[in-house]
Amino acid sequence: MATMRAVDLIERKRDGGELSSEEIRWLLDGYVKGDVPDYQMAAWLMAVCVRGMSEGETVALTRAMVESGGQIDLSSLPGRKVDKHSTGGGGDTVTLVLVPLMAAAGLVCVKMSGRSLGHTGGTIDKLEAIPGLRTELTMAELLSQADRLGCVVADHTSELVPADRLLYELRDVTGTVPSIPLIAGSILSKKLAGGADAIVLDVKCGDGAFMRRHEDARELARTLVSVGNRLGKMFSALITSMEQPLGRMAGNALEVRQAIDVLTGAGPGDLREVVLALGGELLVLSGEARSADEARERLVSLLEGQEAWNKFRSLVVAQGGDVEAVDNPELLPRAMRVVEVRAERGGYVEKLAARAVGQAAGMVGAGREVKGQAVDLGAGVELLAKVGDEVVRGQPLARLHIGRPDRYEEAHAVLEGAFRIASERPGPPALVIERLP
Amino acid sequence: MATMRAVDLIERKRDGGELSSEEIRWLLDGYVKGDVPDYQMAAWLMAVCVRGMSEGETVALTRAMVESGGQIDLSSLPGRKVDKHSTGGGGDTVTLVLVPLMAAAGLVCVKMSGRSLGHTGGTIDKLEAIPGLRTELTMAELLSQADRLGCVVADHTSELVPADRLLYELRDVTGTVPSIPLIAGSILSKKLAGGADAIVLDVKCGDGAFMRRHEDARELARTLVSVGNRLGKMFSALITSMEQPLGRMAGNALEVRQAIDVLTGAGPGDLREVVLALGGELLVLSGEARSADEARERLVSLLEGQEAWNKFRSLVVAQGGDVEAVDNPELLPRAMRVVEVRAERGGYVEKLAARAVGQAAGMVGAGREVKGQAVDLGAGVELLAKVGDEVVRGQPLARLHIGRPDRYEEAHAVLEGAFRIASERPGPPALVIERLP
Numbered sequence: 036m037a038t039m040r041a042v043d044l045i046e047r048k049r050d051g052g053e054l055s056s057e058e059i060r061w062l063l064d065g066y067v068k069g070d071v072p073d074y075q076m077a078a079w080l081m082a083v084c085v086r087g088m089s090e091g092e093t094v095a096l097t098r099a100m101v102e103s104g105g106q107i108d109l110s111s112l113p114g115r116k117v118d119k120h121s122t123g124g125g126g127d128t129v130t131l132v133l134v135p136l137m138a139a140a141g142l143v144c145v146k147m148s149g150r151s152l153g154h155t156g157g158t159i160d161k162l163e164a165i166p167g168l169r170t171e172l173t174m175a176e177l178l179s180q181a182d183r184l185g186c187v188v189a190d191h192t193s194e195l196v197p198a199d200r201l202l203y204e205l206r207d208v209t210g211t212v213p214s215i216p217l218i219a220g221s222i223l224s225k226k227l228a229g230g231a232d233a234i235v236l237d238v239k240c241g242d243g244a245f246m247r248r249h250e251d252a253r254e255l256a257r258t259l260v261s262v263g264n265r266l267g268k269m270f271s272a273l274i275t276s277m278e279q280p281l282g283r284m285a286g287n288a289l290e291v292r293q294a295i296d297v298l299t300g301a302g303p304g305d306l307r308e309v310v311l312a313l314g315g316e317l318l319v320l321s322g323e324a325r326s327a328d329e330a331r332e333r334l335v336s337l338l339e340g341q342e343a344w345n346k347f348r349s350l351v352v353a354q355g356g357d358v359e360a361v362d363n364p365e366l367l368p369r370a371m372r373v374v375e376v377r378a379e380r381g382g383y384v385e386k387l388a389a390r391a392v393g394q395a396a397g398m399v400g401a402g403r404e405v406k407g408q409a410v411d412l413g414a415g416v417e418l419l420a421k422v423g424d425e426v427v428r429g430q431p432l433a434r435l436h437i438g439r440p441d442r443y444e445e446a447h448a449v450l451e452g453a454f455r456i457a458s459e460r461p462g463p464p465a466l467v468i469e470r471l472p
Numbered sequence: 473m474a475t476m477r478a479v480d481l482i483e484r485k486r487d488g489g490e491l492s493s494e495e496i497r498w499l500l501d502g503y504v505k506g507d508v509p510d511y512q513m514a515a516w517l518m519a520v521c522v523r524g525m526s527e528g529e530t531v532a533l534t535r536a537m538v539e540s541g542g543q544i545d546l547s548s549l550p551g552r553k554v555d556k557h558s559t560g561g562g563g564d565t566v567t568l569v570l571v572p573l574m575a576a577a578g579l580v581c582v583k584m585s586g587r588s589l590g591h592t593g594g595t596i597d598k599l600e601a602i603p604g605l606r607t608e609l610t611m612a613e614l615l616s617q618a619d620r621l622g623c624v625v626a627d628h629t630s631e632l633v634p635a636d637r638l639l640y641e642l643r644d645v646t647g648t649v650p651s652i653p654l655i656a657g658s659i660l661s662k663k664l665a666g667g668a669d670a671i672v673l674d675v676k677c678g679d680g681a682f683m684r685r686h687e688d689a690r691e692l693a694r695t696l697v698s699v700g701n702r703l704g705k706m707f708s709a710l711i712t713s714m715e716q717p718l719g720r721m722a723g724n725a726l727e728v729r730q731a732i733d734v735l736t737g738a739g740p741g742d743l744r745e746v747v748l749a750l751g752g753e754l755l756v757l758s759g760e761a762r763s764a765d766e767a768r769e770r771l772v773s774l775l776e777g778q779e780a781w782n783k784f785r786s787l788v789v790a791q792g793g794d795v796e797a798v799d800n801p802e803l804l805p806r807a808m809r810v811v812e813v814r815a816e817r818g819g820y821v822e823k824l825a826a827r828a829v830g831q832a833a834g835m836v837g838a839g840r841e842v843k844g845q846a847v848d849l850g851a852g853v854e855l856l857a858k859v860g861d862e863v864v865r866g867q868p869l870a871r872l873h874i875g876r877p878d879r880y881e882e883a884h885a886v887l888e889g890a891f892r893i894a895s896e897r898p899g900p901p902a903l904v905i906e907r908l909p
Contacts, residue, residue, distance in 0.1 A: 049648075079518075210479050
């Protein structure tokens, strides 16, 4: 093979051409090693953003990314290994419920998660609202807990998919984030390196999601499932609505409280429904249930019989967390001040903008604006009314749990603006919009 | 004005939007100062390559580039100041004839040129084939010579358009060279910084040119003239054919010999015609002639009356060159070995591929493959037959003047392949294809 030159590969993509698997691997490996400089990678990423990539190119990119670092080998553990991923969207408590529920169903679920930027923290931030809970586990700890308990939630180790970290940092500052093949490579490489056999993808769609339009969400879901399957794992995807927030909480300790509610048989119905739908996919994919109905029935009984709740408690104990704080959620971190947002008129909640709710939560301290910033564990938004609810003038619609007071007034106005109240009762809000494949 | 962020400007261009003049200036100035890193500029350049720029954006980019460095102020000199630019194409001796011809016509022509990469050297390399001739002049020397003589050919000083040098180096390694707005910005910024009032552009088109297709050449010419006029100078453009090489020489001393031939009343007719056409444009643009016919008549008489030749000799003397070597071109550098390429069959030359002729010249030492490499001043290609000529089998078609012998055999094969001989006499080759505006 003749010597490759990055500029030739950039030019081919610029002109809408296709790169071979060897060429994509050469480019990615060169970038990770530092032989291909940032400016060449940035030009190639922009060409990909505008020209796209074929499915074959996306497969090659994903495989090269996975192999840029270590992988978690769960093959020695008994049972099917499952995993899930949600594409960005604020106020998503699903992971905290789904992981112990899968373990309760006899599956192994090792969830690697992060501390993303954004309005509310990542799953790791949320779990750290439980005093003492550790998420930075050694590989030996992780494997031992997975074997003993069937579930783990751990911080991304730096050895997994180093190419993704490098690429993501570059994409973030070069306007090359919104590209379906690049997003797919990022998501799938991390899932594949995580060692699961069957993976369900929760592709959020709507106002509060990264993908605001249904056709974009469908294209992402289609690419994820198709490329994931070509890489030898079982994938399915649900497109779920993030038009209004899922559940009633946006914030770290607030979402832990909400997860506990769902695990102990209470909690918001929409969140519970999405958990059951995603979990059902995993049971069917991994052969633990023959149909969606059978899977659902089984999962409902595991929630009602407290098996999932017991797994959650065991996970907290195994990872060093204070189990008293989950048995009595009043002991979880709390915001220093709580303020209500009230309805300015009576009627029906017609719209509840998920993005604005997330922004308001971020403004009072639930998220981070720059890397390394501490999140306020008690801060966030608690929703008291959702789409379709009838409200009277002056009734509390939401509570702001204020951790950082400096932007409180702005947060209050944003949260107030998130609600649109109409005289007519709206149709029922969408929840699970579509299943792929 | 809110703080600008490079990533917002990149994203806007990625999505096909338009940037304001202030935004373009902010981006360019930031890049020159080092505040905007290479990787962000590379992403923006790729977005421009694929999405294009409006004429207003191109005007703003060009203006910001001009103002990134110093400019040559010729306003204190009497007479109209003219300049020309040719877009890339091998074997172009036009500048060496046109500059003294313009001075002979009473105009001031200060030509800044370079030592480009490529198959044959830049104008500066060609002039350095004249022993002793200096092209690195101080601004005082340049202005004094322009005042005294009306003509100068000097090396680009590093103070002119530093943004172009930085951008060009980045574009070269990021696959972002072939973008008409970026090419226009690069060409026009250097012409505007050069201080002329009227500028003619020789946009080469065809096999040996950067623009191979007529529609691309026309789009470039149209953009150059339109943007140039909006920046307050008089511009016109000729699209000229580089299907076969212009003239009969490709190489440094070889082209000087050819320029001397044209200046002394001999030399190839096609080269002379293009010089007269471009010079005519400048005489009309600057008000020195009322029509193309009047301009042509005047220029022919300046060539026939040796006035242009005398200006050339004075320029050589003024810049320290050995005037004996131009009076007796046998004293110019010569290649160590000359080999003929002969016709393998009889017939008519139907095609003579300009690109292959340039490549062959480069292979025997006329050009440079990497920055800073020395060119062989005597090396190159001498064409003995051109399109339309009748040839018999075994007749010499060209001579290779061999400076670097290591790739001689390859050069011979390439040059042989540049000729296509047919039984039928072809139609006359195109020369000046189109005039704009």
